[in-house]
Amino acid sequence: MSTTHTHHHHPNFHPPNYKQPGAFDVLHPLRRWVNHIPVKNARFAHLICQVIPCCCPFERNINLFGRTFHIPALCKLNPLYDDFVGLRFRALSYLTDECGEDVTKYIC
Template sequence: MDVTYYTIKHLILCDWFESPSKDRVKAVKKIPFWKKLTPLKWLRVRIDQIQVSDPALAHRICQLIPAQCPFARDLKWFGQTLVTIPPLCKINPLYEELMALRWRALCYLADECGQDISAYC
């Protein structure tokens, strides 16, 4: 058996392609332009584009963005828990971007600058 027979020249490539019918194309709804816009998308992109390259900036970011959600609370009255407020940070539309920015700042301080980041954890 010769393996050179199984080269591209000798293989027959089949492509199973089904072109959509006109009915199926009409059934696809076009999304209006105004629904594609997200009001905070530009802010998300700007936060993701921030490059941490200064130790002072990295320290400021780590101080401003908390490691844990500051809104989670237990309201107690005479030792009895009346209401538990869950962490609401996940509702924040910029939560993921802010946590990624804080992580980049922590990594910069630890890896590039060689500083101890245990104060921010």
Template sequence: MKTILNKMRLWLDSFEVRDRKIAYFLCKLIPSQCPFERDIKLFGHTLCHLPPLCKLNPLYEQLVGLRLQALCYLAGEYKHITTINDLAHT
């Protein structure tokens, strides 16, 4: 199992974003923050807080790095784009 994870890590680390559509897809696919983190509230009072679980993912660092690489590619190619929402208007 570890060798499969290591191979996946190496592949993700060596992946180069060179296409606008792929970069845009990666930015949409990989969330900027953990979608599981949230506060559970009842009548306006916080009952509990669910911490981010993404760091439990063994490929977390590689996925965050890949998303950053895609954002940097888009910012370099399309200098006026500052957020993913701006991409929808190009």
């Protein structure tokens, strides 16, 4: 029995941090710098894991005048979000692979 899957394609939809190939990226030098920060010692790796949160710190519910308001996660709107998440991942990997440390305290 053959199953046919229908995929819905939305040609004009792009994730928030999507960059069209060949498009000018004014943040490219900053992205390149963040992506090339070496993680070579445990102290620096711990600092990165402490400074860059494992989940977006902005998403929360606020109670005001008896009503609850939800503030959505805004991290994906940060144009360097993926680069900082990558840096944090490299720090976690360094701590586990090179230092043999348990990093569960840094995982949400």
